[in-house]
Amino acid sequence: MESQEHLDSIVDREYQHGFVTEIESDTIPPGLNEDTIRAISAKKNEPEFMLEWRLKAYRNWLKMIEPKWSNVKYPPIDLQEITYYSAPKTAGDAPKSLDEVDPLLLDTYNRLGIPLEEQKMLAGIAVDAVFDSVSVATTFKEKLSEYGVIFCSFSEAVKNHPDLVKKYLGTVVPYGDNYFAGLNSAVFSDGSFVYVPKGVRCPMELSSYFRINSSKTGQFERTLIIAEEGSYVSYLEGCTAPMRDENQLHAAVVELIAMDNAEIKYSTIQNWYPGDKNGKGGIYNFVTKRGKAAGKNSKISWTQVETGSAITWKYPSVILKGDNSIGEFYSVALTANHQQADTGTKMIHLGRNTKSTIISKGISAGKGQNTYRGLVRIGNKAEGARNYSQCDSLLMGDRCGAHTFPYIEVKNNNAKVEHEASTSRIGEDQLFFCKQRGLSEEEAISLIVNGFCKEIFNVLPMEFAVEAQKLLDISLEDSVG
Amino acid sequence: MKTTPTEHYHQQFTVVRSELPGLSTPWFDQLRKDALNRFSEKGFPQRKAEDWKYTNLSVLTDHNYVTKTDQIGKINDGEINSIAGEIDAEISLVLINGRFSKLLGNLTSENFRLENLATLVSREPETIREYLAESAETLTAFESLNTAFMADGVYLHVNRDAKISKPIQILHVTTSQDDHVHYNTRNLFIFGENSEVRIIERFLSLDSIPGYLNNTVSQVILKDGAKAEYIKLQDEDPQSFHLSVHRVHLNRDSRFSAHSFSLGGLLSRNDVRVDFLGENASCNLNGLFLVDGERQADNYTTTEHRVPRCQSSEQYKGILNDQGKGVFRGKIKVHQDAQKSDARLNNSNLLLSEKAEVDTMPQLEIYADDVKCSHGSGSGQLDTEQLFYLTSRGIDHAVAHALLVFGFASSVLERIESESLKGFFKNLLISRLSANREIKELVQ
Numbered sequence: 001m002e003s004q005e006h007l008d009s010i011v012d013r014e015y016q017h018g019f020v021t022e023i024e025s026d027t028i029p030p031g032l033n034e035d036t037i038r039a040i041s042a043k044k045n046e047p048e049f050m051l052e053w054r055l056k057a058y059r060n061w062l063k064m065i066e067p068k069w070s071n072v073k074y075p076p077i078d079l080q081e082i083t084y085y086s087a088p089k090t091a092g093d094a095p096k097s098l099d100e101v102d103p104l105l106l107d108t109y110n111r112l113g114i115p116l117e118e119q120k121m122l123a124g125i126a127v128d129a130v131f132d133s134v135s136v137a138t139t140f141k142e143k144l145s146e147y148g149v150i151f152c153s154f155s156e157a158v159k160n161h162p163d164l165v166k167k168y169l170g171t172v173v174p175y176g177d178n179y180f181a182g183l184n185s186a187v188f189s190d191g192s193f194v195y196v197p198k199g200v201r202c203p204m205e206l207s208s209y210f211r212i213n214s215s216k217t218g219q220f221e222r223t224l225i226i227a228e229e230g231s232y233v234s235y236l237e238g239c240t241a242p243m244r245d246e247n248q249l250h251a252a253v254v255e256l257i258a259m260d261n262a263e264i265k266y267s268t269i270q271n272w273y274p275g276d277k278n279g280k281g282g283i284y285n286f287v288t289k290r291g292k293a294a295g296k297n298s299k300i301s302w303t304q305v306e307t308g309s310a311i312t313w314k315y316p317s318v319i320l321k322g323d324n325s326i327g328e329f330y331s332v333a334l335t336a337n338h339q340q341a342d343t344g345t346k347m348i349h350l351g352r353n354t355k356s357t358i359i360s361k362g363i364s365a366g367k368g369q370n371t372y373r374g375l376v377r378i379g380n381k382a383e384g385a386r387n388y389s390q391c392d393s394l395l396m397g398d399r400c401g402a403h404t405f406p407y408i409e410v411k412n413n414n415a416k417v418e419h420e421a422s423t424s425r426i427g428e429d430q431l432f433f434c435k436q437r438g439l440s441e442e443e444a445i446s447l448i449v450n451g452f453c454k455e456i457f458n459v460l461p462m463e464f465a466v467e468a469q470k471l472l473d474i475s476l477e478d479s480v481g
Numbered sequence: 482m483k484t485t486p487t488e489h490y491h492q493q494f495t496v497v498r499s500e501l502p503g504l505s506t507p508w509f510d511q512l513r514k515d516a517l518n519r520f521s522e523k524g525f526p527q528r529k530a531e532d533w534k535y536t537n538l539s540v541l542t543d544h545n546y547v548t549k550t551d552q553i554g555k556i557n558d559g560e561i562n563s564i565a566g567e568i569d570a571e572i573s574l575v576l577i578n579g580r581f582s583k584l585l586g587n588l589t590s591e592n593f594r595l596e597n598l599a600t601l602v603s604r605e606p607e608t609i610r611e612y613l614a615e616s617a618e619t620l621t622a623f624e625s626l627n628t629a630f631m632a633d634g635v636y637l638h639v640n641r642d643a644k645i646s647k648p649i650q651i652l653h654v655t656t657s658q659d660d661h662v663h664y665n666t667r668n669l670f671i672f673g674e675n676s677e678v679r680i681i682e683r684f685l686s687l688d689s690i691p692g693y694l695n696n697t698v699s700q701v702i703l704k705d706g707a708k709a710e711y712i713k714l715q716d717e718d719p720q721s722f723h724l725s726v727h728r729v730h731l732n733r734d735s736r737f738s739a740h741s742f743s744l745g746g747l748l749s750r751n752d753v754r755v756d757f758l759g760e761n762a763s764c765n766l767n768g769l770f771l772v773d774g775e776r777q778a779d780n781y782t783t784t785e786h787r788v789p790r791c792q793s794s795e796q797y798k799g800i801l802n803d804q805g806k807g808v809f810r811g812k813i814k815v816h817q818d819a820q821k822s823d824a825r826l827n828n829s830n831l832l833l834s835e836k837a838e839v840d841t842m843p844q845l846e847i848y849a850d851d852v853k854c855s856h857g858s859g860s861g862q863l864d865t866e867q868l869f870y871l872t873s874r875g876i877d878h879a880v881a882h883a884l885l886v887f888g889f890a891s892s893v894l895e896r897i898e899s900e901s902l903k904g905f906f907k908n909l910l911i912s913r914l915s916a917n918r919e920i921k922e923l924v925q
Contacts, residue, residue, distance in 0.1 A: 393845075419841075421855060423854040
């Protein structure tokens with residue numbers, strides 16, 4: 001059957017961004033104990049408070065057990081096998097311009113299609129690129145500093161703005177929150193830090209590309225974004241990773257805090273190595289992302305396009321604490337081959353007149369398993385709270401799965417909560433309609449899938465929307481047999 | 482020192498075993514023992530267990546329930562007859578305190594066989610062996626306790642091609658006069674090939690004292706082409722506990738339509754599990770629950786599409802007042818080979834007071850691609866615009882309010898196929914609303 005061949009070729013598509021850059025890494029030997037944590041902290045010249053926090057987190061983590069409730073299957077992870085610190089060797093301190101950056105690194109970015117120079121010139125985006133664990137280049141810092149915006153690597157923030165870090169670190173995702181967040185708190189290597197002062201509208205989209213490179217290096221990124229009263233910031237995060245055979249654990253933590261009238265928009269394209277077509281290798285992406293809409297009229301918006309990773313397990317959430325605050329979650333998750341995704345969101349309504357919107361689109365192909373799991377909780381003080389959720393699934397092939405597990409808890413009668421979900425496959429009639437009008441089957445599938453995801457692409461920042469569509473097209477490109 | 486549940490129920494078992502039916506049948510006795518051992522192994526569900534996370538189990542598990550083997554309480558025969566007479570039934574089987582009391586109505590029908598379980602177990606246990614043996618795969622602690630302690634229940638076998646137009650009524654009356662008694666009843670409904678039948682099962686209390694537990698397990702088997710409408714009314718004492726499990730097996734071309742009304746009980750829970758075993762079968766599950774005070778009603782349904790071309794639709798509605806709490810979990814699972822499945826599920830809840838709470842989990846688990854599945858859920862309060870519309874036309878506010886509540890619930894009533902039963906439930910529902918006299922005039 002023709003469409004079977006389509007599906008086969010989707011399943012058979014090779015990962016497009018797989019290569020390894022050979023750069024000498026300054027690496028701590030594998031293993032996890034208090035000495036590892038002290039070594040990480042020492043390598044990074046961290047102040048005493050940071051080390052103490054890490055150790056507290058580690059001691060608490062030792063008491064925790066790995067959660068098993070998700071709808072994903074994977075062999076046990078040996079945390080003693082992982083290298084917890086690996087920094088690309090560069091001469092002296094962090095480079096001040098691109099000239100000082102290791103040319104091999106720059107080449108990696110070029111091959112990934114995101115040359116720093118080009119982005120600087122054409123897109124006007126400040127890129128804080130994390131190659132393995134240490135930030136190697138930061139651009140547009142000066143322009144941002146004119147506005148008082150702080151955008152730097154987490155390590156720099158710890159050194160230069162310890163008060164801010166101390167004040168906000170762990171306030172949204174405490175180190176005791178869950179097993180993987182606890183692990184991250186103990187061993188996090190680096191990440192991004194953003195501080196937008198009162199009344200400032202951040203003049204550009206902030207962007208950070210994460211890559212996983214060194215073999216067997218777990219990535220434990222930590223991002224903290226603070227938007228003061230009346231400020232606005234849009235943050236973009238995108239990921240591709242070199243081809244690997246061994247599973248790599250990625251346990252990141254992202255914390256967002258929005259004060260009165262502030263807005264944070266956080267967009268993600270995640271395209272890490274999903275493993276080969278037999279399900280070998282691939283990244284385990286176990287991430288804790290949470291935002292606190294702390295102030296009145298504040299807004300936090302998560303948008304994600306998840307096409308990569310062998311396993312994606314994350315629930316970008318919003319705690320709607322301030323009155324009239326808004327939380328949004330827009331997601332496209334694609335699972336093909338043996339990929340598994342258990343993703344969704346939590347909207348915790350605490351303040352009055354809080355509003356949240358959840359739009360989730362899951363696409364399953366091959367033997368992919370796609371699960372939406374979400375929680376909408378309306379607290380008893382959340383007068384006039386409102387939630388709308390919609391979860392749609394598209395199935396391609398008879399060996400994949402699409403699952404929906406929403407939890408809706410309503411403790412206030414003034415609230416209005418709606419949830420809808422549907423599951424379907426690409427209809428023969430839809431395909432016939434397109435083909436009859438001269439489109440090839442491949443174009444037709446691409447058109448239908450892009451239409452299915454349109455609501456999400458519409459809320460992505462422009463550059464990302466283009467990238468996201470390209471990504472889906474690439475995924476479907478070889479689908480005509 | 483307080484005895485643990487395991488110790489307690491083992492002791493109870495030793496005490497009452499000789500009073501329970503089936504002692505002289507080795508396999509039946511073994512069935513009880515196995516169930517008790519399974520209970521000991523598993524114990525009661527933990528507070529964190531996924532299926533019980535919204536239910537405070539301690540109100541149930543803190544007490545060690547006892548089995549009463551003698552019938553207690555003064556039973557007013559006239560009263561029972563008049564309650565049974567509220568339904569125009571083909572035949573009524575009455576159980577009092579979990580034990581068979583009497584049969585009323587057409588006792589000579591050749592279309593079906595209706596008997597109480599205890600009698601059947603003592604006379605011809607082999608008739609039910611295959612069905613009970615199948616249920617050995619007990620899923621919860623309460624089901625295990627039911628198997629270990631089942632004292633009586635209903636056996637209904639409808640013959641092949643039989644068409645029974647009037648409903649068959651099962652009446653469970655509790656007149657408990659002791660603290661913390663549990664009644665374990667077991668029902669077996671077997672509907673033969675191409676039979677058509679309607680069942681109404683009612684649970685109610687007469688002058689009982691608070692705190693008893695009705696723990697019932699029913700097996701429903703629809704053979705090829707059977708059509709059954711099953712209505713359950715749980716209208717027990719507001720201080721009582723009610724747990725029920727229905728395991729429904731649907732064979733080829735069968736059609737099952739169930740309606741569950743949960744009006745009473747301090748804590749009630751319905752667990753309905755439907756398995757599609759033959760192609761082209763269909764199933765409608767409807768439910769309505771009403772809670773007020775500090776009462777809680779749980780509805781858990783699991784629909785397993787195991788074979789192709791089956792259809793399921795489900796609608797549950799909740800009306801919550803005071804500090805009432807409702808929990809709904811509807812799970813649809815479409816297995817890999819169940820292509821062309823059509824499954825729909827909806828849950829809506831009306832919160833009438835500030836402190837009411839509802840927790841909803843509409844779940845889809847889908848492993849086949851050529852399916853149509855959807856679920857929806859909505860929770861909120863009455864529409865103020867609709868209220869305004871009615872009051873602006875001179876309808877008193879309280880009446881308008883009650884009218885809208887009735888309107889919300891009536892879609893569940895409308896799905897009842899039998900006109901006479903629809904009328905019965907309509908009146909029953911209206912009698913539970915405020916301003917019921919006015920409503921009655923308006924909707925008649």
